[in-house]
Amino acid sequence: MAKRSFAEYVANTQVWKSVFRHGPPDNARNRAAVVAGNVFLHLHPIKLKKSGVQLGYTWCMGGLTFFVFLALTITGVLLMFYYRPTAEYAFNDIIALREHVPLGIMRELHRWGAHLMVITVWIHMFRVFMTGSYKPPREFNWGVGVILLTLTLLLSFTGYLLPWDQLAIWAITVGSNMAKATPFLGHGGPGAALAKIGDFVMVSDKNDVRFQLLGGRFVGEPALLRFYILHCVFIPIVVAVLIAVHFWRVRKDGGISAPL
């Protein structure tokens, strides 16, 4: 009897077989089984056109956007262990993170990852446009993608405030001052002055959209808490749901686009 290698021994244990219920993916049956039987890999089709796996066609940007999103989720959760979203602690917690965690690069990974995700999602959209992949039957999924792109920007924007330094609050002040100018809904926007009953001003700086966004009239502690919750909970949940829709529709609309 030929001597069995250690790998073969492991692959025949009950433990291994309970996890991977098929043999090595070196034949057609097992290659189908490995993709279909794995909850993560089953996002893929079992077979696809050769043009759809060529880097020169796909650029991998959509997949990398998803990967960076996962990396940001993990690094973000780790950062949450060290960070308290209050005006008193926020900045000091970031300092502490820098001073007390040796060789720590979690915040760097998170910040540069956020920038990278903005870039990859833009380039993904660019590739999809240049290959005409938004054309029927993929019109709806393009729309979902545009919403995801917008949410990516909002995720990055809400996270920008959390270090609570000068860079953060003034960038958010510039950004949220736009909300003040929303037509009819912001107190500095066109039409807001028309919404008056006698002397009672309906849209003021105490109730307009900027106030709802910041929880105040300027970027203060309530804004920090709101942005924290939007950044860590609300937008990621919406994004996760839309990613599911996006991936599902990629498959249901015929997989990665190819000439008809």
Add this chain to the structure above:
Amino acid sequence: MKAVFNFLSQPQISFTMTIILFIVAIQKMEFFASKKFGWILLFGTLAFFGWGMTDSVFFGTMSWPDNIPIGILIAIVLWSTWFSLHKGVENDKRIAAGEPPLEGTPENREKVWAWPNLVYTELFAIIACTIFLVAWAIIFKAPLEEPANPTWAPNPAKAPWYFLGLQEMLVYFDPWMAGVVLPVLIIVGLVAIPYLDINPKGNGYYTFRERKFAISSFLFGWLVLWIFLIIVGTFLRGPNWTFYGPFEFWDHHKVVAENNINLSEIFWIKLFNTGLPKNIFLREIAGILLSVGYLFGSIPLITKFWGKRYLEGMGKVRYYLMIILMLTMFSLPIKMYLRWLINLKYIIFMPEFELNI
């Protein structure tokens, strides 16, 4: 030499040059998508940045940690634009010769297993991305400035870099346009693209000739109005949002003459030599007529001289939506040129309703 670049990068000049270059590129795509031009682009950019980095001001702006993504973005945008057009032009040649596009050859239509063909590609992409990100994180510390101080604003106070195109628009439009209406219309316009572009060709492969109009309009918005304005907002705007050349020191005391005037003043005071009328609608009549005329009155003219074949092909709803979105997009360069050429501040100036255009 540095003075020349400082001079050329003034928005008036660099924006005009970008537009001219863009139009020439669309017309002479064969050349701009060729390998030869690809090399020129690569070495030209490398040479410029390599040389620029020897200047302390240029180096300071480029190496500020939060500006690094834009350096990466510029590199990727230049490469991706050239590469996709290169592949498009190659496919156009194949199609002209009666062959299918590269993506549609019988060989590339064959089905392959996701394992290992796709899964391994993804694995390598993930590893490469991880290495890149970790290296970036080790080399560059995440920026952290002084603790937040609501009573002292830094000058300039800049939004995150991906919004600097919008912040740059604030020079030409009020916040309700630059910060609310135009961004919303960008999103609406993007979502609407598949429903407006009913050209069945170019679905699932790179091409340029088969989708010349769609690709040109998209590239104009993406490169000229988005990426270019981000670059201006990031690298060329200093204190008080004043223009500074890439090799120019940010001198806080640089004085720029502000002598912008409103259309109503040009109309009543300069043209008719009278004061501004009391009635605000009469006062702004020229601007109102001009704006309404631009957005609606111009449509029949556009249709007559240019859009007839599109109107017939697309149907009324698609056609008019497309024209209105296009007119909105072009309102930005038009407003920019009005500012530069006749120092126009507002076309309509109604502070009574906060309605300034």
